Amino acid sequence: MSRKTVEILGVNIDSMTFDGAVETAQGLLSTDGVSTIFTPNPEIIMCAKEDSLMKEILNSADICTADGIGVVYASKILKKPVPERVAGFDLVCALLERMAETKEGVFLFGAKPGVADVAKAKMEEKYPGINIVGTQHGYFSPEGEEDIVKKINESGAKLLLVCLGAPKQEKWIAKHKEKLNVNLAMGVGGTLDVFAGVAKRAPEIFVKLNLEWAYRILKNPSRLGRFAALPKFAFEVLKENTGKNYKQ
Ligand code: UDP
Secondary structure (H helix, E strand, C coil): CCCCCCEEECCCEEECHHHHHHHHHHHHHCCCCCCECCCCCCHHHHHHHCCCCHHHHHHCCCECCCCHHHHHHHHCCCCCCCCCCHHHHCCCCCCCHHHHHCCCCCEECCCCCCCCHHHHHHHHHCCCCEEEEEEEECCCCCCHHHHHHHHHHHHCCCCCEEEECHHHHHHHHHHHHHHHCEEEEEEEECCCHHHHHHCCCCHHHHHHHHCCCHHCCCCCCCHHHHCCHHHHHHHHHHHHHHHHHHHC
């Protein structure tokens, strides 16, 4: 697969439209071997800047989509603009819609006990025909990890949604990739919480105005600390751009 990417603070982000991402993900679903998709936002890119293992994991993915308007702006500043934001949640919805027709199995892994089962019920309601073949909550001991891999493999799932938050989900996928029998593993954070109604997505107007991040702070002020990564991210991108211009 030939990729067009932009490097943002050392992380390769795919320059693709939403439809392009869906098409590529569908292709990966029918390709043997375990493919991976991650959806970095500024916070995740800043994490990878400090954590070389995380950076390596992100850069070994089959796709890293620009999840977050901050990543889209950063690509513009670096003069390699990605066409649009490709949010992990939206990508999952598009894939589920198609998988309701193909009946390929989906496994939901992550979130607090009970949440994945509610998400499963909501998905079955929204995508009639969807084949959710298993669920597993995301609060496990290291000794329990092999059993989780076994459960996923025995379910026969083709798509594995790992919702443990970053960087836990990316590291879990990388650690177990060789033993998994799924075709596609995606690290998609709070997706199960949103499906289950535990967390809400921002209203359309916030999304349109690129203010989804502000809505998330308003709804959950305890996240404010995590969003402190945003100005730092902007500063680092501007610094990198200045450095690049200087070298030219
Ligand atoms: N989570 C989990 N296991 C953990 C830590 C977190 O399953 O050990 C779940 C948490 O319950 C939530 C999801 O990971 O459903 C994503 O959390 P958060 O919203 O913090 O992640 P983000 O998407 O913002 O990275």
